[in-house]
Amino acid sequence: MAAKKLLFILSVLATLVALATTYAHCGESSTHGELHFSHGLGLPGLDSCHGADTDLAGGMKIGVDDVVKAWYMDNVAEDEDQRLPHHRQPDEAVPLAKLVDLGIVALWLDAENHERDENLTTMREERGYLHMDIIELTPEKMPNYEAMIKRFFEEHLHTDEDEVRYCLDGSGYFDVRDEDDQWVRVSLSKGGLIVVPAGIYHRFTLDSNNYIKAMRLFSGGPDWTAYNRPHDHLPARKSYLAALHSGRGTQQDRHSY
Numbered sequence: 001m002a003a004k005k006l007l008f009i010l011s012v013l014a015t016l017v018a019l020a021t022t023y024a025h026c027g028e029s030s031t032h033g034e035l036h037f038s039h040g041l042g043l044p045g046l047d048s049c050h051g052a053d054t055d056l057a058g059g060m061k062i063g064v065d066d067v068v069k070a071w072y073m074d075n076v077a078e079d080e081d082q083r084l085p086h087h088r089q090p091d092e093a094v095p096l097a098k099l100v101d102l103g104i105v106a107l108w109l110d111a112e113n114h115e116r117d118e119n120l121t122t123m124r125e126e127r128g129y130l131h132m133d134i135i136e137l138t139p140e141k142m143p144n145y146e147a148m149i150k151r152f153f154e155e156h157l158h159t160d161e162d163e164v165r166y167c168l169d170g171s172g173y174f175d176v177r178d179e180d181d182q183w184v185r186v187s188l189s190k191g192g193l194i195v196v197p198a199g200i201y202h203r204f205t206l207d208s209n210n211y212i213k214a215m216r217l218f219s220g221g222p223d224w225t226a227y228n229r230p231h232d233h234l235p236a237r238k239s240y241l242a243a244l245h246s247g248r249g250t251q252q253d254r255h256s257y
Contacts, residue, residue: 067167067192068106070094073175073185082153082205083173086185094184102178103244104186105195111168114215120166129164129217137172138211145210152204156226159236161219163196170212177201179244199240201229 072092076082096106110117123129139145165174171189174196178184187207188194196202206212231237 062108062191064096064106064108064192067108067189068096068099068194069187070096070099070184073183075183081208082149083208083210085187085207098178099184099186101244102176102184103197103200103240104176106186107193108191109166109193111166111191114166114168124217127217128219131218131221132215134168134213134215136211136213137206138170149205154226155201155203155229157201157229157231157234157237158198158224158226159234160198160224162198163202163224164193164217165196166193166215166217167191168213168215170206170214171209172204172206172212172214175203175205197240199234199236199238 071085071094072088073086074088076086080086099106107123109120109123114120124132137149142148165188167188167190169190171187174186174188174194175183176186176196177200186194227234
């Protein structure tokens with residue numbers, strides 16, 4: 001247990017070093033004087049910021065690739081069900097390395113043990129996530145369910161804080177824009193944690209299972225404001241784009257997945 005915790009701490013520290021280098025190049029300071037995972041554009045590799053495979057009972061192994069998957073999606077028409085996978089044809093998978101380039105951080109954590117998970121505690125301490133809550137989204141527990149998931153699906157950005165979601169059960173989709181303004185659909189299932197950076201346009205929907213139980217993590221209180229597109233003039237958007245484009249020149253050279 002101690003060895004696993006040490007490994008996790010080292011991976012977090014490696015990520016922070018990489019982020020410090022990237023942010024120094026961008027000439028930006030981060031909210032509350034701390035560096036964001038989400039501005040780790042151009043990280044040296046997945047091993048420094050994504051949970052490694054973990055042995056489970058019965059000899060099974062699970063890692064971030066099992067709980068976070070991504071692909072380019074087609075356009076969703078008004079009369080289509082947003083909860084379907086909407087793979088672009090032909091299918092075009094998006095490797096996790098590409099998500100890193102977009103500022104998206106993905107981790108695998110032990111959802112069955114989230115109340116006692118030392119890795120989760122360490123991450124919260126390192127990142128300053130002082131507050132959390134747990135929500136369940138399902139037709140049985142949410143009044144006006146269909147209207148609400150339509151509202152979640154409106155394209156928007158946040159300016160004051162990254163969006164951190166840890167799936168404890170169920171599943172859902174986060175859609176994010178890539179550097180060419182194409183939609184990437186990110187599937188999050190039990191054990192997956194995703195950090196969506198401030199300044200990126202995104203949206204959320206449940207999938208056809210219509211159930212997710214998620215932990216939301218905050219450095220401040222859960223009182224951020226969503227700015228529906230377009231809000232390109234906002235400083236958070238400009239900072240995100242500056243970091244994004246500063247890393248584009250080396251992306252294809254670094255990744256061969």
